[in-house]
Amino acid sequence: MTDLIAQLRQLLGAPHVLTDGDLSAYEQDWRKRSHGKALCVARPGSTAEVAAVVKACVDAGVSIVPQGGNTGMVVGSTPDTSGTQVVLSLQRLNAVRAIDPGNSTVTVEAGCILQQLQQAAEQAGFLFPLSLGAEGSCTIGGNLSTNAGGTQVVRYGNARELCLGLEVVTADGDIWNGLSGLRKDNTGYDLRDLFVGSEGTLGIITAATMKLFPLPAASLTAWAAVPSMEQAVALLGLGHRYLGAGLTGFEVMNQFSLSLVDKHYPHLRVPLFRDTPWCVLLENSDSESEEHARTRFEALLEEAMEKGLVTDAVVAESISQARNLWHIRESITLAQAEEGLNLKHDISVPISAIPAFVAETDALLAQHIPGVRMVDFGHLGDGNLHYNVQTPEGGDAAAFLREYEPQVNKIVYDSVCRHGGSISAEHGVGSLKVDSLPKYKDPVALALMSRIKHALDPKGLLNPGRVIRAD
Numbered sequence: 001m002t003d004l005i006a007q008l009r010q011l012l013g014a015p016h017v018l019t020d021g022d023l024s025a026y027e028q029d030w031r032k033r034s035h036g037k038a039l040c041v042a043r044p045g046s047t048a049e050v051a052a053v054v055k056a057c058v059d060a061g062v063s064i065v066p067q068g069g070n071t072g073m074v075v076g077s078t079p080d081t082s083g084t085q086v087v088l089s090l091q092r093l094n095a096v097r098a099i100d101p102g103n104s105t106v107t108v109e110a111g112c113i114l115q116q117l118q119q120a121a122e123q124a125g126f127l128f129p130l131s132l133g134a135e136g137s138c139t140i141g142g143n144l145s146t147n148a149g150g151t152q153v154v155r156y157g158n159a160r161e162l163c164l165g166l167e168v169v170t171a172d173g174d175i176w177n178g179l180s181g182l183r184k185d186n187t188g189y190d191l192r193d194l195f196v197g198s199e200g201t202l203g204i205i206t207a208a209t210m211k212l213f214p215l216p217a218a219s220l221t222a223w224a225a226v227p228s229m230e231q232a233v234a235l236l237g238l239g240h241r242y243l244g245a246g247l248t249g250f251e252v253m254n255q256f257s258l259s260l261v262d263k264h265y266p267h268l269r270v271p272l273f274r275d276t277p278w279c280v281l282l283e284n285s286d287s288e289s290e291e292h293a294r295t296r297f298e299a300l301l302e303e304a305m306e307k308g309l310v311t312d313a314v315v316a317e318s319i320s321q322a323r324n325l326w327h328i329r330e331s332i333t334l335a336q337a338e339e340g341l342n343l344k345h346d347i348s349v350p351i352s353a354i355p356a357f358v359a360e361t362d363a364l365l366a367q368h369i370p371g372v373r374m375v376d377f378g379h380l381g382d383g384n385l386h387y388n389v390q391t392p393e394g395g396d397a398a399a400f401l402r403e404y405e406p407q408v409n410k411i412v413y414d415s416v417c418r419h420g421g422s423i424s425a426e427h428g429v430g431s432l433k434v435d436s437l438p439k440y441k442d443p444v445a446l447a448l449m450s451r452i453k454h455a456l457d458p459k460g461l462l463n464p465g466r467v468i469r470a471d
Helices: 002-012 047-060 114-123 140-145 191-195 229-246 255-264 290-306 319-330 332-339 351-368 397-418 443-456
Strands: 038-042 064-067 085-089 096-100 105-109 163-170 175-178 203-211 218-226 247-254 278-286 312-315 346-348 373-379 384-390
Touching (some): 002 038, 002 047, 047 085, 047 163, 047 175, 047 203, 105 140, 140 203, 175 191, 218 229, 218 319, 229 290, 229 351, 255 278, 255 332, 290 312, 319 332, 332 384, 346 397, 351 384
Parallel strands (some): 064 085
Antiparallel strands (some): 105 203, 163 175, 247 373, 346 384, 373 384
16 A cells, blocks of 8 residues: 555655545545545546556555545545545646637536636636536536536536536546537447446546536526415426526525524525425526516516415515525525534425425324424425435434434435435435435346446446445
């Protein structure tokens, strides 16, 4: 092992191979569910250096844990406790390599912070629409490795839909240059889509070519109180009819999730939540003008109120008001953390099945866990809920997790399965869900995944124990 560390230092330079000091930023996951121990942290500064690190680790028989911003929710980018794994941090590969205005694309390295990419696109007169709460620290490589979604999936799709090409270092240390800006290329298997969402288990994404979009002429945000989840789904349908492609965001939040934001961040002044079980946040991005956007928005809300889908609503009158409304939505996760340890579920079901899923699963959890508190929120526009369980008030959160986590997960995942859904929508599988996946994934699909993993990483050295267990 010391020989490998010495070799890595020769390849990268001693300052970029970390073994001493506080390495918790690399060894502990964002939720503090797991704290591992790395043999070292390697920080290459180029794709060629990534390939060299991989080859050195393969020769030594040492497994590699690729890592971007380490903001994941399913313990998929931190080492185990053995002290034998190399964490390969891509944070130094952070350049925006090129923007092609004529092709509406940007080529960016995997370690680029999402917010920096958004800003670079805006400065060039474009929109890069991937947007999520961790955008100030998550990286494009991480976004692609988990096929991240966020708040604008309803219009633009997940990270996979935004990606046109990849540069990948394989498990052998070879470099695949697939950074095509082509929107059509039917010359065989789609390797790009294979690596996107694979969580670093098939190869290491080092760069990507991503789609860009025109900046909207106007963007308006509304906050609406709705009396039930059924009405929220009906409002979504009405939103599609009135706004079409202009409907770029549709988030739902239950009363308790907003009460946590109000409790821990009272300065945010959460609107309308006290007298309604659900609130919805809508975004309308218009290609014509603010006047056109506001007219369509107001017509939508007027009909929604006439039909009883909305009991009250506010439309942001300024950019700062709109940002504050979105900040409230994005603060739910932080407010949950302030409240204490909790169980998170990133699930998806068909939009039409969401009301029945929530009603049934809420009732089952309340039946088995007296006083359970449900933090239900997420991207209703694409059928993705963050269906989280908070410890009963005054309870021992750590003891609650130890006692109830397997039971809660089974109740939630079984219900997801009954309603035709998935146990992971945008966070990935990581190590937290790797043992649950075989119970809820089609066995043929699982067998194919295993064969792909063995074919592309026969030695099992890329992020082992994540997504799928080795045979």
